[in-house]
Amino acid sequence: MPPNPTRRLWRNITVFDGERELPEPMAVLVEDGRIARLCPDAALDESDTRGATEMGRGGVMTPGLVDCHTHLVFGGSRADEFTRRLEGASYAQIAQAGGGILSTVRATRAASETELHAAALPRLAALVADGATTVEIKSGYGLTLADELKMLRVARRLGDTLPVRVCTTLLGAHALPPEYRDDADGYVRLVCDEMIPAAAAEGLADTVDVFCEGIAFSPAQCERVFEAAARHGLAVKAHAEQLSNLGGAALAARHRALSADHLEYLDEAGVAALAEAGTVATLLPGAFLTLRETQLPPVAALRRHGVPMAIATDANPGSSPIFMPTLILNLACTLFRLTPSEALAGMTAHGARALGLTDTGRIAQGLRADLCMWDVARPAELAYAVQPGRLRQRVFDGEITHER
Ligand code: NIG
Numbered sequence: 001m002p003p004n005p006t007r008r009l010w011r012n013i014t015v016f017d018g019e020r021e022l023p024e025p026m027a028v029l030v031e032d033g034r035i036a037r038l039c040p041d042a043a044l045d046e047s048d049t050r051g052a053t054e055m056g057r058g059g060v061m062t063p064g065l066v067d068c069h070t071h072l073v074f075g076g077s078r079a080d081e082f083t084r085r086l087e088g089a090s091y092a093q094i095a096q097a098g099g100g101i102l103s104t105v106r107a108t109r110a111a112s113e114t115e116l117h118a119a120a121l122p123r124l125a126a127l128v129a130d131g132a133t134t135v136e137i138k139s140g141y142g143l144t145l146a147d148e149l150k151m152l153r154v155a156r157r158l159g160d161t162l163p164v165r166v167c168t169t170l171l172g173a174h175a176l177p178p179e180y181r182d183d184a185d186g187y188v189r190l191v192c193d194e195m196i197p198a199a200a201a202e203g204l205a206d207t208v209d210v211f212c213e214g215i216a217f218s219p220a221q222c223e224r225v226f227e228a229a230a231r232h233g234l235a236v237k238a239h240a241e242q243l244s245n246l247g248g249a250a251l252a253a254r255h256r257a258l259s260a261d262h263l264e265y266l267d268e269a270g271v272a273a274l275a276e277a278g279t280v281a282t283l284l285p286g287a288f289l290t291l292r293e294t295q296l297p298p299v300a301a302l303r304r305h306g307v308p309m310a311i312a313t314d315a316n317p318g319s320s321p322i323f324m325p326t327l328i329l330n331l332a333c334t335l336f337r338l339t340p341s342e343a344l345a346g347m348t349a350h351g352a353r354a355l356g357l358t359d360t361g362r363i364a365q366g367l368r369a370d371l372c373m374w375d376v377a378r379p380a381e382l383a384y385a386v387q388p389g390r391l392r393q394r395v396f397d398g399e400i401t402h403e404r
Pocket residue numbers: 071100101104211239242287314316317318319320
């Protein structure tokens with residue numbers, strides 16, 4: 001039988017399957033974009049190896065990384081705000097003075113689709129080069145119907161430009177734009193009655209997100225957004241309990257949200273609500289670090305209640321200008337005390353779950369072959385050391401997209 005170039009075999013490798021490190025040396029066979037077989041290397045037989053191209057022996061395989069929370073598409077830069085925060089101004093103070101998110105809104109509105117795409121491409125390329133095979137991208141810096149749809153179109157186009165799965169999220173309820181300063185309810189109406197229907201009709205958004213916070217939208221306003229999303233068949237998620245506790249996570253859970261994100265100020269009742277609904281808790285250590293937050297998310301309670309924890313870069317120009325998923329693995333451990341295994345699960349299996357994806361983020365027979373081969377001795381090293389350049393091979397939909 002001649003070798004089949006789409007039938008690829010890795011042998012004698014250490015596998016982190018999305019939940020845990022498997023105890024034995026394993027073999028993985030990929031065929032036609034799918035994981036055709038995962039078995040102990042010793043159990044491989046003739047029918048597995050026949051016609052397969054051997055891709056290497058040894059090393060660590062993980063699922064391709066899933067970055068389930070980013071704001072990669074934006075205009076301008078917030079380096080000036082970074083300096084102001086170092087001088088003592090808080091994130092909330094800068095936002096209230098019309099800077100912060102709104103300064104990115106001004107730059108994003110002024111940019112064309114082509115310019116936004118060109119600016120975001122190297123950011124996405126950085127995530128991909130560090131092992132991401134699925135990346136969620138939010139709107140939320142347009143805040144008009146046309147500018148939000150523009151951002152979502154750019155996000156979709158990014159997914160056609162690089163070999164990566166892009167999930168898009170409409171975050172119209174991110175900040176109150178200046179033209180609606182005295183009419184928050186009018187703006188929420190715009191989100192519910194125009195943005196959500198248009199994004200759904202054009203197939204531009206996979207999910208709908210809100211920022212439930214004192215400097216953003218109230219729980220009652222977020223609830224209207226959730227109801228509008230449901231009317232258009234879109235799943236929801238929420239930025240909740242980042243700077244204070246408004247009960248946003250429990251509200252999101254009541255609306256069967258895929259995830260509630262940030263969560264530093266989440267209380268026990270909120271944790272129980274997430275557990276009850278099966279909503280993923282997405283932790284964002286990059287924002288915690290950048291904002292020099294001191295309130296830790298309730299990791300022990302999340303564990304106790306069995307809430308799946310995802311972790312993500314939150315890559316954005318303000319609160320987390322970090323475009324390196326493996327650094328986030330490290331920060332989840334050093335700042336939030338996740339174990340390396342929890343951090344890896346958070347950026348693979350649980351990240352996929354936070355996006356409602358069931359066919360990626362894990363290594364199991366029949367799933368999509370979105371995989372990373374790393375030059376490390378053990379999976380824990382990916383979280384332990386901050387060291388670019390360890391990605392040996394990246395496999396997207398069964399194709400090798402990076403080889404070193
Ligand atoms: O996830 N919390 C609100 N939104 C973003 C920050 C966006 C920004 O500062 O530009 C976040 O942290």
